[in-house]
Amino acid sequence: MPPDQMPARPAFRAPAIAPTAAGVPVPPIPACRAWATRYAGEHGAPLDLTQAVPGWPPHPEMLTALARAAGDPAAATYGLLEGETALREALAEDMRLFYGGDPATDDLRITAGANIGFNLAMAVLAAPGDEVLLPTPWFFNHEMALALRGVRAVPLPCRAAEGFLPDPERAAALVGPRTRAIVLVTPNNPTGAVMPPELIGRFADLCRERGLWLVLDETYRDFLPEGQDTPHGLFQRPDWRDFVVQLYSFSKAYCIPGHRVGAVAGGPVFRGEFIKAVDNIQICPPRPPQFALAWAVPALREWRAGNRARIAARAAAFRRALATAPDWRIDALGAYFAWVRVPDAAPDSTAAAERLAAERGVVSLPGGVFGPGGERHLRLAFANTDEGAIAAVPERLAGLYPRPSAARGERVAAPGAAAPGRPFGRSP
Ligand SMILES: Cc1ncc(COP(=O)(O)O)c(C=O)c1O
Numbered sequence: 001m002p003p004d005q006m007p008a009r010p011a012f013r014a015p016a017i018a019p020t021a022a023g024v025p026v027p028p029i030p031a032c033r034a035w036a037t038r039y040a041g042e043h044g045a046p047l048d049l050t051q052a053v054p055g056w057p058p059h060p061e062m063l064t065a066l067a068r069a070a071g072d073p074a075a076a077t078y079g080l081l082e083g084e085t086a087l088r089e090a091l092a093e094d095m096r097l098f099y100g101g102d103p104a105t106d107d108l109r110i111t112a113g114a115n116i117g118f119n120l121a122m123a124v125l126a127a128p129g130d131e132v133l134l135p136t137p138w139f140f141n142h143e144m145a146l147a148l149r150g151v152r153a154v155p156l157p158c159r160a161a162e163g164f165l166p167d168p169e170r171a172a173a174l175v176g177p178r179t180r181a182i183v184l185v186t187p188n189n190p191t192g193a194v195m196p197p198e199l200i201g202r203f204a205d206l207c208r209e210r211g212l213w214l215v216l217d218e219t220y221r222d223f224l225p226e227g228q229d230t231p232h233g234l235f236q237r238p239d240w241r242d243f244v245v246q247l248y249s250f251s252k253a254y255c256i257p258g259h260r261v262g263a264v265a266g267g268p269v270f271r272g273e274f275i276k277a278v279d280n281i282q283i284c285p286p287r288p289p290q291f292a293l294a295w296a297v298p299a300l301r302e303w304r305a306g307n308r309a310r311i312a313a314r315a316a317a318f319r320r321a322l323a324t325a326p327d328w329r330i331d332a333l334g335a336y337f338a339w340v341r342v343p344d345a346a347p348d349s350t351a352a353a354e355r356l357a358a359e360r361g362v363v364s365l366p367g368g369v370f371g372p373g374g375e376r377h378l379r380l381a382f383a384n385t386d387e388g389a390i391a392a393v394p395e396r397l398a399g400l401y402p403r404p405s406a407a408r409g410e411r412v413a414a415p416g417a418a419a420p421g422r423p424f425g426r427s428p
Contacts, residue, residue, distance in 0.1 A: 020128075020150045028140060028369040035357035043396050046361040047389055049380040052189060052336045054311075058255045059303050062296050066259070069291035079284035081275055083110020083263070086294035091248070091263055094297050098221070101235030107265050109274060112285045114219050114249035114262035119145045120281060121245050121264060124273035125213050126151040126180040132215075133174055133182040135166040137339075137370035137377070139189045139217070154179070155372045160331045164193040164339070168202040172210070181213035181245075182206070186231065187220040190370045190379040192315075192334025194225060200232040207243050213270075216246045219262075220335035222253035222304055223311050241267025250293055252336070252383075253304050259289035311336065311383055317390045318382040325394040327401055336383035339367075342376055343401035349375055352401065360396040 029050045036046050057063070069075050082088065088108040095103040111117035118141070126132055128150030134142055136155040143153045156171050158164045171182060184203060186195040200216070207214040214234075221231055234240050246265040251257035266274065318338050322330050327343035346352040349366035356378070357363045367377030382390055 020148055024144050024147045025140075025369070028365055032353060032357060032363055032365055035354045036361060036363045038358040039361040041361065043360050044392060046363065047385060047393070047396070048363045049382060049384060050363050050365055051384060052252065052381045053257055053384050054252055054255045054307065055314075055384045055386060056255060056310075059296070059300055062254065062256070062292060062300065065292035065295050066256075066288060069288035072288070072291065075287040075291055077287075079287045079290070081278050081284060083108070083285050084287065084290040084294060087290045087297070088263075090294050090297035094301075095235065095265070099230065099235040100233070101237075101240075103235050103265055107241065107267070107271075109264045109266075109271065109278065110285045110290060111262045111264055111278075112260040112282055113251060113257075114217065114247045115141055115145070116260075116282060117247045117262045117264040118142060118215070118217065120274060120277040121215060121247070121266075121270075122146060122149060122151065122181075123277040123281070124270070125215070125245070129178060130180045131176060131178045132180060133171055134371070135184065135188075136372050137164075137190050137367060137374035139185055140369050140371070142183060142185075142217075143371055151180075152178075153371075156182075157373050158191075158193070164188065164191040164332050165195055165199060166203070168199070168206050171203070172206055175206075175210050175212065179210075179212060181215050183215045183217065185217040185219070187223060187335035188337075189220070189335070190337055190365070190367075190374070190377075191332040191339040192337040193332050194228065194334055195232075197230065197232040200234065204234055204237065204240075204244065208239065212243070214244050216244065218246060219249040219252060221248065223308055223335045225334060226309075226312055242269075243267075245270055250289070253307065254293065254296060254300065255307075256289060260286055261289045261293060314382050314385075314387060314390060317387040318380070318393070321390050321393050325397045327403060328397050331377060336381050338380045338382055340378050340380055342367075342378060343403070345401040345404060349377055353378055355400060356396070360400065362393065362396045 032050050039046055087110055088105045091108055092103055092105045111120060122145055131152045131154045132146055133156045134153045135158050146153045154174055156166050156174060158166050182203060184195060184200065204214055218231065224231060234244055248263040250261040315333055319330060319333060322328060329341045330338050331341050332339040342349055342352040349368050353364050353366040364378040364380045367374035367379065
């Protein structure tokens with residue numbers, strides 16, 4: 001048909017994006033890394049302290065096991081929804097040694113990482129309009145996962161003066177008719193705070209009494225501080241399967257975040273529903289890393305213990321280094337993270353993080369992305385660097401925001417600084 005006789009195409013009407021998605025802030029790590037593209041290198045190589053990844057490769061035999069598994073045609077087929085039995089057996093044994101109690105193979109489901117474990121769990125624990133208590137500062141992916149499902153994250157404020165530990169009485173006062181779960185992250189992201197076993201036990205009692213799920217994210221359980229070897233006694237309670245859902249990640253302990261493997265422990269009622277979400281969203285977790293991990297969980301126990309000591313040495317190095325940075329103060333430190341207060345002269349945490357990345361080449365995450373109460377802090381993930389680089393951090397921080405007296409009464413301007421909440425969309 002000649003073009004002049006073609007019927008006019010109707011005007012384009014843009015389809016809508018669900019408000020639950022449009023209201024979620026952009027992923028913060030790439031946004032913060034983008035600031036460092038302006039860094040010209042004058043203070044040395046860029047230092048990326050944004051992401052919680054171990055700063056060394058997997059064990060060489062793990063790499064061999066991964067390569068072998070990836071070349072196995074069986075690993076290219078769909079696997080069991082639950083995950084590989086051999087890995088679930090190995091993890092169940094590891095958990096019994098670590099926690100005591102009776103977690104069994106049947107209690108465990110393997111997921112494509114702890115983040116998807118959280119998402120799959122929330123798909124069956126909370127419906128749109130329900131509420132979930134998240135201690136603040138919170139792990140931003142938890143809040144994003146809830147928001148995407150139309151579930152409201154209710155902030156449970158944790159205070160610096162209380163070591164950023166959540167208070168069960170404050171939590172009890174926030175429980176309402178739509179509350180479905182309380183989420184605890186220990187060791188914590190972003191503060192590194194480690195909850196004492198008796199405090200976790202008090203939250204378990206609260207959840208039991210109020211008919212709530214206790215969702216415990218223990219992604220960093222292999223990095224407890226020296227001297228604390230048992231994180232909690234939940235798996236020794238005869239009733240844990242009725243209300244506890246525990247999340248684990250193989251990303252950090254085995255240095256394989258790119259292979260995407262985590263695990264979820266829970267009782268029969270939870271598992272009966274969970275498997276529906278698994279079948280829909282994940283089908284099965286990636287098989288080659290599961291084959292390799294079934295070998296690695298018992299075989300690399302000593303290597304994992306060595307990693308814990310390496311991270312502890314980095315934590316100590318970071319503490320020593322920051323003690324020599326006059327305007328900066330560590331408010332909490334543990335596992336992979338330091339939660340550092342920005343100097344009073346900085347307008348806000350986003351401005352401070354942006355300047356630090358663009359002018360000094362140190363890339364961190366501003367506290368504002370970790371929800372209410374995160375402002376005026378930066379999260380520095382020191383696990384992802386070595387002690388030499390950590391020692392250089394004070395030099396990079398020096399003079400960025402001198403106290404007004406040191407700057408002869410002037411407030412230091414933050415050129416191009418973003419307002420709080422930007423560029424991450426919605427302010428918490
Ligand atoms: C508390 C917490 N949960 C879950 C995850 C995600 O772990 P995975 O790589 O297993 O999805 C992280 C990663 O940073 C985390 O800090």
